[in-house]
Amino acid sequence: MVRSEPPALALESITCTFPAAARDDQPYTAVREASVRVGKGEFVSLIGPTGCGKSTLLNVAAGLMAPTSGSVLVEGAPLRGLNRDAGYLFQADALIPWRSALDNIAAGLQFHGVDRAERTERAQHWLERVGLAGFGNRYPHQLSGGMRKRVALAQTLILDPKIILMDEPFSALDAQTRELMENELLELWSSDRKSVLFITHDLEEAISLSDRVVVLSAGPAAGPIGEFAIDLARPRDVSEVRMTKRFLELHRKIWELLKAEVLKSHVRQKHA
Amino acid sequence: MSGRSTPSGPLMILYRLVFLLALFAIWHALTESGLLPRFFFGSPLLVLEKAARWFASGKIYKHLAITLLETVLAFGCGTLLGLATGLWLALAPAASSLLDPYIKGANAMPRVILAPIFAVWFGLGILSKVALGITLVFFIVFFNVYQGVKEVSPVVLSNARMLGATRRDLLRHIYLPSATSWVFSSLHTSVGMAFVGAVVGEYLGSAAGVGYLILQAEGAFDINTVFAGILVLTAFALLLDWIVTVTERHLLRWRPTSEGARLSNR
Numbered sequence: 345m346v347r348s349e350p351p352a353l354a355l356e357s358i359t360c361t362f363p364a365a366a367r368d369d370q371p372y373t374a375v376r377e378a379s380v381r382v383g384k385g386e387f388v389s390l391i392g393p394t395g396c397g398k399s400t401l402l403n404v405a406a407g408l409m410a411p412t413s414g415s416v417l418v419e420g421a422p423l424r425g426l427n428r429d430a431g432y433l434f435q436a437d438a439l440i441p442w443r444s445a446l447d448n449i450a451a452g453l454q455f456h457g458v459d460r461a462e463r464t465e466r467a468q469h470w471l472e473r474v475g476l477a478g479f480g481n482r483y484p485h486q487l488s489g490g491m492r493k494r495v496a497l498a499q500t501l502i503l504d505p506k507i508i509l510m511d512e513p514f515s516a517l518d519a520q521t522r523e524l525m526e527n528e529l530l531e532l533w534s535s536d537r538k539s540v541l542f543i544t545h546d547l548e549e550a551i552s553l554s555d556r557v558v559v560l561s562a563g564p565a566a567g568p569i570g571e572f573a574i575d576l577a578r579p580r581d582v583s584e585v586r587m588t589k590r591f592l593e594l595h596r597k598i599w600e601l602l603k604a605e606v607l608k609s610h611v612r613q614k615h616a
Numbered sequence: 617m618s619g620r621s622t623p624s625g626p627l628m629i630l631y632r633l634v635f636l637l638a639l640f641a642i643w644h645a646l647t648e649s650g651l652l653p654r655f656f657f658g659s660p661l662l663v664l665e666k667a668a669r670w671f672a673s674g675k676i677y678k679h680l681a682i683t684l685l686e687t688v689l690a691f692g693c694g695t696l697l698g699l700a701t702g703l704w705l706a707l708a709p710a711a712s713s714l715l716d717p718y719i720k721g722a723n724a725m726p727r728v729i730l731a732p733i734f735a736v737w738f739g740l741g742i743l744s745k746v747a748l749g750i751t752l753v754f755f756i757v758f759f760n761v762y763q764g765v766k767e768v769s770p771v772v773l774s775n776a777r778m779l780g781a782t783r784r785d786l787l788r789h790i791y792l793p794s795a796t797s798w799v800f801s802s803l804h805t806s807v808g809m810a811f812v813g814a815v816v817g818e819y820l821g822s823a824a825g826v827g828y829l830i831l832q833a834e835g836a837f838d839i840n841t842v843f844a845g846i847l848v849l850t851a852f853a854l855l856l857d858w859i860v861t862v863t864e865r866h867l868l869r870w871r872p873t874s875e876g877a878r879l880s881n882r
Contacts, residue, residue: 434775436771438769441772455785
């Protein structure tokens with residue numbers, strides 16, 4: 345491949361094997377020889393049945409977990425330790441419960457040594473950007489699920505990461521809030537086009553958000569089995585784009601591949 | 617609201633006072649009628665008179681101040697020691713594993729039996745009572761801090777690390793606040809234990825304090841003074857508990873309300 349610019353993030357033949365839980369068990373290989381690349385400014389979704397090792401791959405990309413073999417390249421340079429260029433939006437609630445929304449958003453700046461006055465001002469600005477002006481003093485438990493996700497989004501984006509890793513960030517939200525959040529994410533993303541690696545098990549979400557969808561096989565030993573470029577025009581509205589003919593075509597094509605994997609994972613879980 | 621709902625606010629306070637008066641009236645009736653011997657059970661009127669005289673003459677304040685000083689010192693030192701040890705052992709698995717049986721053993725031992733040893737080491741002054749109080753407070757705080765550090769959500773930790781937190785940041789902004797929140801929610805128990813340490817220490821040998829007053833009166837078979845001492849201690853314990861409740865409500869305001877309600881109802 346001839347390319348002047350290395351991809352923002354490259355996972356090269358990643359294998360992750362976990363030691364056996366009990367003595368008679370076999371070691372468990374979650375991911376085998378998986379390679380995924382995210383170009384600069386590209387929005388890539390990883391989709392696969394539950395338990396296929398999607399989160400494992402994301403943790404490897406974040407540097408939170410070291411792969412058994414394979415390497416992670418950030419803009420061409422091998423990753424050592426935590427991925428300092430990446431922001432991570434977790435599936436579960438990750439806000440600090442004893443800090444107000446504003447202090448949560450400012451946390452990253454505080455860890456980076458920004459003084460109080462400046463970080464409060466910048467956090468206030470981000471609070472407004474995610475539509476939570478006036479909620480700065482609330483503690484996480486006083487916010488709704490959607491509001492907590494917005495705080496988490498601001499908390500990550502305030503550090504201006506080059507790469508954003510997202511692990512099914514909206515899976516716990518109700519359908520309406522979810523569409524709102526997806527649209528807001530697209531709007532925030534389109535303003536400065538960061539590289540995004542987005543994990544989901546929801547095909548509609550994957551297609552409506554991404555430039556490219558990568559399908560993972562059912563675990564164990566999961567890996568990419570197909571890639572689809574999403575050529576829908578931007579800017580998109582996630583609920584409108586779902587009615588278009590091209591969307592349905594793409595959906596049918598990807599689902600053909602994904603369906604077999606979902607069934608496999610279903611059968612495996614039944615017999616487990 | 618249904619007609620059977622519990623009466624609220626001032627009315628409940630009134631009922632509670634009536635209940636207290638009724639208790640004293642029953643006590644009075646039983647001892648006056650001779651059903652209970654006055655020598656062993658005292659007389660509520662004489663008990664109240666004794667307590668009132670203590671406050672009127674000002675004699676009690678010196679003793680209360682000593683008991684309070686012992687309680688505060690035992691609570692403060694015990695909490696700091698427990699906090700430091702808890703943080704250290706929770707973050708150092710090797711040391712924790714080494715010391716585990718010793719900590720369990722020391723916690724299982726009834727520590728009141730240490731009082732005579734502390735009296736020999738530290739004399740009959742306040743130090744021996746503070747030492748006893750510390751041994752009681754330390755373990756409550758220690759186990760809560762240990763738990764507090766272990767219970768920090770791994771997602772919150774990973775998130776803080778991804779946001780750029782160093783090991784020191786994690787200790788200061790994640791582990792310590794989590795641990796102190798557990799310490800705060802055990803404030804009632806630890807303040808109570810510091811108080812127990814002070815009074816029991818005084819009772820086993822001292823030269824001042826409310827426990828000392830009770831010990832003296834008991835030696836002279838003055839049962840009314842013993843009851844007066846118990847009454848003053850109880851009132852004082854309630855006051856301490858109220859202060860703790862107010863503090864706790866302020867410090868734990870970030871907690872979800874169901875839990876906050878549970879705490880303030882204790």
